Amino acid sequence: MISENQSNRLNFYDYLQQECEKLKSKELWRILRRVESEQSSRIIVEGKSYINFSSNDYLGLACHPALKEAAIKAIEKYGAGSGASRLICGSISIHHKLEERLADFKQTEAALSFSSGYLTAIGAICSLVGKGDIVILDRLAHSCLIDATRLSGAKLVVFRHNDCEHLESVLKRINNGRPANQKVLIVTETVFSMDGDIAPLKQIVELKEKYGSWLMVDEAHATGIYKSGIVNSLGICEAVEVQMGTLGKAVGASGGFICGKKVLIEYLINKARSFIFTTAPPPAASAAALEGINIIDSDEGKVRAGMLLSLIDELKMSLLSADTDVSNIQSAIFPIILGSNEKATKVAKYLMENGIYIPAIRYPTVPKNSARLRITLTANHNPEDVRLLTLSLKSASGI
Numbered sequence: 001m002i003s004e005n006q007s008n009r010l011n012f013y014d015y016l017q018q019e020c021e022k023l024k025s026k027e028l029w030r031i032l033r034r035v036e037s038e039q040s041s042r043i044i045v046e047g048k049s050y051i052n053f054s055s056n057d058y059l060g061l062a063c064h065p066a067l068k069e070a071a072i073k074a075i076e077k078y079g080a081g082s083g084a085s086r087l088i089c090g091s092i093s094i095h096h097k098l099e100e101r102l103a104d105f106k107q108t109e110a111a112l113s114f115s116s117g118y119l120t121a122i123g124a125i126c127s128l129v130g131k132g133d134i135v136i137l138d139r140l141a142h143s144c145l146i147d148a149t150r151l152s153g154a155k156l157v158v159f160r161h162n163d164c165e166h167l168e169s170v171l172k173r174i175n176n177g178r179p180a181n182q183k184v185l186i187v188t189e190t191v192f193s194m195d196g197d198i199a200p201l202k203q204i205v206e207l208k209e210k211y212g213s214w215l216m217v218d219e220a221h222a223t224g225i226y227k228s229g230i231v232n233s234l235g236i237c238e239a240v241e242v243q244m245g246t247l248g249k250a251v252g253a254s255g256g257f258i259c260g261k262k263v264l265i266e267y268l269i270n271k272a273r274s275f276i277f278t279t280a281p282p283p284a285a286s287a288a289a290l291e292g293i294n295i296i297d298s299d300e301g302k303v304r305a306g307m308l309l310s311l312i313d314e315l316k317m318s319l320l321s322a323d324t325d326v327s328n329i330q331s332a333i334f335p336i337i338l339g340s341n342e343k344a345t346k347v348a349k350y351l352m353e354n355g356i357y358i359p360a361i362r363y364p365t366v367p368k369n370s371a372r373l374r375i376t377l378t379a380n381h382n383p384e385d386v387r388l389l390t391l392s393l394k395s396a397s398g399i
Contacts, residue, residue, distance in 0.1 A: 040062075040380050051260060074284065098113055110259070126273065127267065137188075171211040172214065184212070196330070201234055251292035252292040286329075351392055
């Protein structure tokens with residue numbers, strides 16, 4: 001017999017349906033589209049071919065024969081899975097080889113790999129700070145960095161995007177009466193994932209040193225395009241306590257990593273819960289990532305990066321001539337901000353109908369009222385692709 005209290009309670013499935021309808025009414029409904037081809041500049045989605053301008057495979061390595069061969073050999077030698085967490089018996093030699101190569105590539109003492117970039121952020125931030133500490137985030141920092149800060153229990157403070165004057169005012173306020181044992185961690189990206197611009201890292205380093213803070217930099221969208229990353233290209237490796245990166249973008253594989261001093265890596269091995277309490281990455285993923293790093297660090301990698309940078313310049317000039325403000329773009333990411341969710345989804349649908357694949361990016365991935373197309377270029381694109389994209393965007397401008 002159902003009691004009166006039970007009959008008045010919201011049914012689980014009714015609640016889910018109501019929430020789904022709310023998302024649909026706000027043009028925030030998302031679906032999974034089945035990709036039936038390899039990851040490249042051309043993809044087949046539900047039986048139709050598109051030029052793909054949405055991939056983070058910036059150097060076109062995800063389907064590189066050398067990465068596939070490395071993954072196959074790793075499966076043949078080590079099997080499909082690692083069998084356990086790294087601290088039990090899953091710390092296979094290929095994981096160690098990858099980390100040694102990453103440390104060499106990033107010019108740091110040591111490195112530690114994780115199963116994903118998201119788990120990397122969670123493991124690092126939650127290990128380094130906690131209740132009573134402060135994390136200062138760029139307003140446009142990736143959600144994994146925001147979530148990690150919230151999970152850590154530290155106080156989250158935001159500074160305006162790439163605004164060092166505002167960052168300094170935040171640091172001054174925090175330092176006024178700051179306890180001696182309070183940790184303050186500044187977290188930013190180099191290339192911002194949804195805006196394509198670059199953080200003023202040298203100025204941020206000056207501020208963190210002036211006010212006695214720590215700095216964590218996520219190089220997810222810079223590594224590979226700028227060889228080992230912008231931190232190294234600026235010569236500030238020693239000043240950045242925590243370098244974070246991903247193996248699933250320009251590297252062409254999957255996973256994430258932290259690079260830094262040996263003591264940092266030893267600390268994370270013992271403290272990072274997202275490292276300790278998860279099965280080690282599949283050997284094939286680590287082997288592919290290792291090969292991806294090797295290619296990036298080779299003459300072929302330089303050629304691929306050069307091709308990509310040339311295409312970036314070409315698209316930038318085309319968009320600027322069409323009165324689209326991309327003057328601050330210095331990466332493979334081009335945001336076309338349309339504002340409303342409805343307009344973004346309409347333009348994305350129109351482009352799909354014309355053979356161009358660029359899904360609409362909406363809240364909560366980006367702030368409200370800043371829905372956009374997030375165009376990404378890869379080394380697998382060519383000038384004709386850029387020309388077709390520019391023409392399609394121009395014809396879609398009246399929507």
